[in-house]
Amino acid sequence: MDEHVTRRHFLRSMSAGAAGLGFTAGLTPRVAASGSSGDKPAILGGKPVRTGPFPAWPIVRENDEKAWMEVLHSKDWCRAGNGHFTTNFEETWARTLGAKYCVVTSCGTTALYTSLNALGVGPGDEVILPPYTFVATLNVILMQHALPVFVDTDRETFQIDAHKIEAKINSRTRCIMPVHLGGNPVNMDLVLEVAKKHKLPVIEDACQAHTGEWRRRRVSTLGDLGCFSFQATKNLNSGEGGAILTSDSALHEFCKSFQDQGRGPAGAAFAYARQGTNLRMTEFQAALLLQQLTRVEEQSRVREQNAQYLTKLLREIPGISPARMYEGTTRNGYHLYMLRYDQAHFADLPRARFLDALEKEGIPCAGGYSPLNKERFIKETLGSRVYRKMYSEREIAEWEKGNACPENDKLCEEAVWFFQTMLLGPRRDMDDIAEAIRKIQRHAGELRPQS
Ligand SMILES: Cc1ncc(COP(=O)(O)O)c(C=O)c1O
Numbered sequence: 195m196d197e198h199v200t201r202r203h204f205l206r207s208m209s210a211g212a213a214g215l216g217f218t219a220g221l222t223p224r225v226a227a228s229g230s231s232g233d234k235p236a237i238l239g240g241k242p243v244r245t246g247p248f249p250a251w252p253i254v255r256e257n258d259e260k261a262w263m264e265v266l267h268s269k270d271w272c273r274a275g276n277g278h279f280t281t282n283f284e285e286t287w288a289r290t291l292g293a294k295y296c297v298v299t300s301c302g303t304t305a306l307y308t309s310l311n312a313l314g315v316g317p318g319d320e321v322i323l324p325p326y327t328f329v330a331t332l333n334v335i336l337m338q339h340a341l342p343v344f345v346d347t348d349r350e351t352f353q354i355d356a357h358k359i360e361a362k363i364n365s366r367t368r369c370i371m372p373v374h375l376g377g378n379p380v381n382m383d384l385v386l387e388v389a390k391k392h393k394l395p396v397i398e399d400a401c402q403a404h405t406g407e408w409r410r411r412r413v414s415t416l417g418d419l420g421c422f423s424f425q426a427t428k429n430l431n432s433g434e435g436g437a438i439l440t441s442d443s444a445l446h447e448f449c450k451s452f453q454d455q456g457r458g459p460a461g462a463a464f465a466y467a468r469q470g471t472n473l474r475m476t477e478f479q480a481a482l483l484l485q486q487l488t489r490v491e492e493q494s495r496v497r498e499q500n501a502q503y504l505t506k507l508l509r510e511i512p513g514i515s516p517a518r519m520y521e522g523t524t525r526n527g528y529h530l531y532m533l534r535y536d537q538a539h540f541a542d543l544p545r546a547r548f549l550d551a552l553e554k555e556g557i558p559c560a561g562g563y564s565p566l567n568k569e570r571f572i573k574e575t576l577g578s579r580v581y582r583k584m585y586s587e588r589e590i591a592e593w594e595k596g597n598a599c600p601e602n603d604k605l606c607e608e609a610v611w612f613f614q615t616m617l618l619g620p621r622r623d624m625d626d627i628a629e630a631i632r633k634i635q636r637h638a639g640e641l642r643p644q645s
Pocket of ligand 1: 301375422425
């Protein structure tokens with residue numbers, strides 16, 4: 195069985211976490227923690243630690259409905275021309291983050307795609323990225339017919355190991371794309387230092403890091419461009435949606451124009467400044483984002499407090515290592531709560547069985563990403579007619595030689611994820627998570643699949 199998270203598994207886990215509409219965060223029902231009614235693991239037929247759901251997602255209130263209806267009745271659903279809500283959200287989000295400009299897009303992938311175009315990344319160029327990320331970070335590089343150059347992961351933080359970036363830079367490198375995975379900021383001091391030394395622009399993939407901060411500055415505003423996703427599972431969500439942040443007026447002008455078919459600054463219907471495409475956000479999405487945004491700070495505070503408490507509990511369990519944060523992190527965006535599982539402390543219970551046992555105890559979870567750098571489709575793309583026209587066999591062979599990321603391979607075998615919605619409830623939800631893990635550990639020897 196493939197124990198890595200699939201989109202379906204991920205969504206199943208999300209809906210498990212988001213099931214049970216009608217329960218609010220503070221009222222989540224739960225069964226008594228184990229010990230009080232027998233300790234038999236739920237996977238062996240015992241009573242689960244938890245039978246109630248974690249907080250539902252997304253949260254919909256009257257203000258969301260009102261804003262949505264306002265757009266509906268305005269009949270201005272498309273932003274072309276001016277776009278009242280889209281423009282308002284762009285100004286608000288830029289101000290919130292401390293950037294000069296924001297351009298909204300149809301999704302996070304198109305925000306990254308637009309950013310690469312803004313930097314002129316194309317065939318023959320190399321782009322540096324981590325292997326521990328969602329496939330979109332890679333896909334946009336391949337869409338430009340550039341070469342993705344993976345830099346291994348720091349397993350302790352789940353982030354790109356910024357110490358290893360410089361060794362991957364050569365005359366073809368055009369850009370560095372760090373990803374603040376799970377909301378946990380990358381070591382931006384090191385990224386910016388090496389970028390400055392080699393005069394390389396930085397695109398921050400902040401798609402999972404809406405409230406992340408590095409030395410009191412919001413992530414996405416540290417590099418040349420920063421990108422967000424507002425897809426349904428994200429901490430700020432409008433079903434789909436994306437945004438690009440920058441403080442560079444030329445990059446802003448490019449992005450604004452590119453996502454609107456290359457129209458000029460005046461936005462005139464048939465006056466084009468460049469080649470572009472349609473990646474526009476709708477007025478509906480922006481109106482919803484403006485309302486959802488009113489809750490982001492409070493939700494983020496609850497997640498941070500719960501995560502801090504959970505980390506304290508989990509650090510006491512041998513074999514469980516919560517993701518560490520770098521010293522410069524002043525705020526973790528907690529899109530995911532990530533930890534490493536060491537089966538040696540669980541009577542050699544394989545991770546897949548640990549995850550199943552945890553789910554049965556009523557704790558939604560996932561094993562996270564599989565090694566992106568080893569995806570078969572990359573080799574297929576690099577072997578395609580278009581790539582073969584642009585890159586010599588020697589160049590592709592060299593790329594393959596440098597493609598190993600052994601630390602990331604290990605991480606993909608030991609990672610465990612909990613989802614942001616699970617951090618939105620009362621503190622006792624964290625007690626349940628820790629108790630379920632302790633219960634599995636107590637019984638780990640009995641849970642090993644019989645051979
Ligand atoms: C790290 C990362 N980058 C990019 C994306 C792409 O965003 P979207 O799904 O909005 O296109 C995502 C979304 O899941 C992501 O998690």
